[in-house]
Amino acid sequence: xxxxxxxxxxxxxxxxxxxxxxxxxxxxxxxxxxxxxxxxxxxxxxxxxxxxxxxxxxxxxxxxxxxxxxxxxxxxxxxxxxxxxxxxxxxxxxxxxxxxxxxxxxxxxxxxxxxxxxxxxxxxxxxxxxxxxxxxxxxxxxxxxxxxxxxxxxxxxxxxxxxxxxxxxxxxxxxxxxxxxxxxxxxxxxxxxxxxxxxxxxxxxxxxxxxxxxxxxxxxxxxxxxxxxxxxxxxxxxxxxxxxxxxxxxxxxxxxxxxxxxxxx
Amino acid sequence: xxxxxxxxxxxxxxxxxxxxxxxxxxxxxxxxxxxxxxxxxxxxxxxxxxxxxxxxxxxxxxxxxxxxxxxxxxxxxxxxxxxxxxxxxxxxxxxxxxxxxxxxxxxxxxxxxxxxxxxxxxxxxxxxxxxxxxxxxxxxxxxxxxxxxxxxxxxxxxxxxxxxxxxxxxxxxxxxxxxxxxxxxxxxxxxxxxxxxxxxxxxxxxxxxxxxxxxxxxxxxxxxxxxxxxxxxxxxxxxxxxxxxxxxxxxxxxxxxxxxxxxxxxxxxxxxxxxxxxxxxxxxxxxxxx
Numbered sequence: 105x106x107x108x109x110x111x112x113x114x115x116x117x118x119x120x121x122x123x124x125x126x127x128x129x130x131x132x133x134x135x136x137x138x139x140x141x142x143x144x145x146x147x148x149x150x151x152x153x154x155x156x157x158x159x160x161x162x163x164x165x166x167x168x169x170x171x172x173x174x175x176x177x178x179x180x181x182x183x184x185x186x187x188x189x190x191x192x193x194x195x196x197x198x199x200x201x202x203x204x205x206x207x208x209x210x211x212x213x214x215x216x217x218x219x220x221x222x223x224x225x226x227x228x229x230x231x232x233x234x235x236x237x238x239x240x241x242x243x244x245x246x247x248x249x250x251x252x253x254x255x256x257x258x259x260x261x262x263x264x265x266x267x268x269x270x271x272x273x274x275x276x277x278x279x280x281x282x283x284x285x286x287x288x289x290x291x292x293x294x295x296x297x298x299x300x301x302x303x304x305x306x307x308x309x310x311x312x313x314x315x316x317x318x319x320x321x322x323x324x325x326x327x328x329x330x331x332x333x334x335x336x337x338x339x340x341x342x343x344x345x346x347x348x349x350x351x352x353x354x355x356x357x358x359x360x361x362x363x364x365x366x367x368x369x
Numbered sequence: 370x371x372x373x374x375x376x377x378x379x380x381x382x383x384x385x386x387x388x389x390x391x392x393x394x395x396x397x398x399x400x401x402x403x404x405x406x407x408x409x410x411x412x413x414x415x416x417x418x419x420x421x422x423x424x425x426x427x428x429x430x431x432x433x434x435x436x437x438x439x440x441x442x443x444x445x446x447x448x449x450x451x452x453x454x455x456x457x458x459x460x461x462x463x464x465x466x467x468x469x470x471x472x473x474x475x476x477x478x479x480x481x482x483x484x485x486x487x488x489x490x491x492x493x494x495x496x497x498x499x500x501x502x503x504x505x506x507x508x509x510x511x512x513x514x515x516x517x518x519x520x521x522x523x524x525x526x527x528x529x530x531x532x533x534x535x536x537x538x539x540x541x542x543x544x545x546x547x548x549x550x551x552x553x554x555x556x557x558x559x560x561x562x563x564x565x566x567x568x569x570x571x572x573x574x575x576x577x578x579x580x581x582x583x584x585x586x587x588x589x590x591x592x593x594x595x596x597x598x599x600x601x602x603x604x605x606x607x608x609x610x611x612x613x614x615x616x617x618x619x620x621x622x623x624x625x626x627x628x629x630x631x632x633x634x635x636x637x638x639x640x641x642x643x644x645x646x647x648x649x650x651x652x653x654x655x656x657x658x659x
Contacts, residue, residue, distance in 0.1 A: 108565070119461055122536075123462075126480050126533065129492055129496055133495055145503055146498050146505050190398035193390075194391070195391075211402075211406060216593065217594055222614060222624075222628070223409025223413045242404075245405075246406055314619075327488070327490045342491070
């Protein structure tokens with residue numbers, strides 16, 4: 105649509121401001137993490153690596169980081185298996201029950217975090233699951249499940265089931281068909297589900313705050329505790345590390361994808 | 370696969386006896402769902418009705434205490450403000466995404482997605498840093514003549530922080546709807562003599578409304594249940610319902626009262642979802658037809 109130059113400039117300006125508003129808070133942690141003083145006042149003073157050192161050597165931080173890695177890895181595998189199975193089931197059901205069950209399985213996304221958290225906390229108190237690995241894994245898995253379901257379902261929707269019939273008609277058994285035809289074609293969906301599940305668990309805070317105890321803390325719980333307790337720039341260092349790790353992962357993934365696509369052409 | 374297996378699937382499918390298999394595949398997920406979502410939510414509903422004794426006294430208490438009603442009202446008000454801010458900011462942004470070339474569009478998409486690269490708690494920390502009384506934003510405001518503006522521990526601060534977290538949920542559905550709008554319709558309106566602004570308000574805006582509606586519903590529903598951002602950015606005068614629930618349960622050990630508040634929040638969420646669902650479903654169907 106044709107726009108007057110003035111409208112165009114105004115639109116560009118507004119969008120620039122929105123973009124800054126979206127991105128700037130993400131980047132603020134980077135300069136803060138090199139602060140020489142133990143304060144979170146902006147702008148930071150001086151330069152030091154001490155907060156990175158603290159993250160690596162202080163057991164409170166390193167243990168919670170390792171806990172998060174452990175929980176998120178188990179959750180990623182478990183949620184991906186359960187979510188992929190469920191997505192297959194829903195795909196092969198009749199529309200009415202499939203829609204109902206799908207809605208049911210997506211509820212973890214919309215139930216307010218705190219309501220779910222007090223519910224799970226109540227049950228965990230009774231079953232002695234507070235502060236246990238199993239407790240964290242179960243809670244995070246159910247929260248991650250919808251993301252796997254959505255990712256795999258999206259892939260199944262465009263998957264041509266006649267390919268399975270073709271494989272079967274050529275004599276392949278159900279398992280061979282799945283392994284050699286179905287799985288490779290829906291693998292992108294499964295992998296992105298795996299990634300989403302890992303990220304969901306690694307980032308989960310509300311339920312974690314309730315089911316944590318001094319023996320088992322995940323990284324977000326430790327970050328929250330640190331923010332509410334004092335102005336420790338170690339959180340900024342952690343934020344910066346996470347930012348760079350994600351950037352490298354996503355950037356690498358994009359480069360790989362791009363190269364693969366080019367290679368095929 | 371015995372023939373006695375009750376099947377509704379006609380034999381035309383070729384594997385009539387296997388009709389139960391899809392259900393078996395969903396079973397593990399459903400069991401976990403029942404155990405980790407269903408049972409806990411049921412526990413909360415029961416506790417709200419049974420502690421300290423059976424009855425609706427917790428709900429009577431909730432709706433009888435002015436402070437609770439204030440917080441309930443504030444929770445809705447903050448969510449409404451956040452939704453409004455998101456709509457106003459997302460609309461031009463999503464529009465620009467449809468109007469630029471692929472390179473700039475990639476940049477704009479990246480700006481929407483980058484906030485997701487950092488953990489939610491860390492992002493809220495960034496807002497604490499930016500909004501604090503000696504923070505960047507206050508310094509900026511002071512330099513242009515607005516001194517003594519308080520942002521942290523105020524409702525304004527909470528709205529700014531929450532809207533930034535929720536903005537992507539507004540931009541993405543809006544963009545997916547705007548992408549499908551045929552811009553030739555605008556040209557047609559203009560060729561028939563409508564001024565650009567008139568063409569926009571009578572043609573483009575109505576066509577984009579489903580996206581606004583979908584995004585606004587998602588943002589509003591998610592905002593209602595927000596906990597971390599108001600807890601860290603807010604003060605006593607910007608408490609939202611979630612914080613009150615947490616306080617009742619963890620600090621006061623009042624499971625009945627906390628449960629009743631939780632149920633109110635849950636019911637509000639599901640009522641809104643039920644209101645939103647038919648509209649979104651029809652939109653989905655339309656998109657499928659295309």
